[in-house]
Amino acid sequence: MALSSSHSLQTALTTTQFSTKLFRHSHSSLTTISFPSNQTNHNLSISSLPSSHQWRTRVSFLNRSKNVESVKQELLEAISTLDRGADATAEDQQRIDQIARKLEALNPVKEPLKSDLLNGKWELIYTTSKSILQTQRPTFLRSRVNYQAINLDTLRAQNMETWPFFNQVTADLTPLNSRKVAVKFDFFKILALIPIKAPGRARGELEITYLDEEFRVSRGDKGNLFILRMVDRSYRVPT
Secondary structure (H helix, E strand, C coil): CCCCHHHHHHHHHHHHHHHHHHHCECCCCCCCCCCCCCCCCCCCCHHHCCHHHHHHHHHHHHHHHHHHHHHHHHHHHHHCCCHHHCCCCHHHHHHHHHHHHHHHCCCCCCCHHHCHHHCEEEEEEEECCHHHHCCCCCHHHCCCCEEEEEECCCCEEEEEECCCCCCEEEEEEEECCCCEEEEEEEEEEECCCEEEECCCCCEEEEEEEEECCCEEEEEECCCCEEEEEEEECCCCCCC
């Protein structure tokens, strides 16, 4: 984004696109997460099962873990040469989407908005969003790395660009169910310094479709795919 004042509106709009795509658009304000939970305790554990069932359960768990790591590695290899998606062809995008869906089918966290694994700062390693990838710009004017941070206890989120412009945006999250949030952006920071109030239309939705200790897959309400890896579990979003 240009530094001159004549480009400030375009800068804000571009940052809006960056934010809205990474979350994926629609609704409103800060609330407290509240989901119905099953209070019934059946006191069932692997150790309480007959030995033959214990063996099958452990084998099934090991096989599932092995499958997850295999699919994650396949996905990482597929995106490794694509500059976070900027160099992806339509065929590349289709292949990566298919691999991502295989991983989503193995998702170990069925209710990610109840999981502490979602908290922290994530690095975006692949997306189909052209506005985030900034493919309309010369390569030297594109953000080198993009981050997204989420804190469930405050229902706050933040998107961050790096060199050369260091733009940021913060947002309030409203849970729609146990895996999807509505996003309402509140403030942009141009060059990480100049605050600009977000327009009312700066809203989105984000669904967490895969989550583990180090890896996250999300999808937005405009159809974009986002693949991220954890970089800082302790990071706090400004309130």
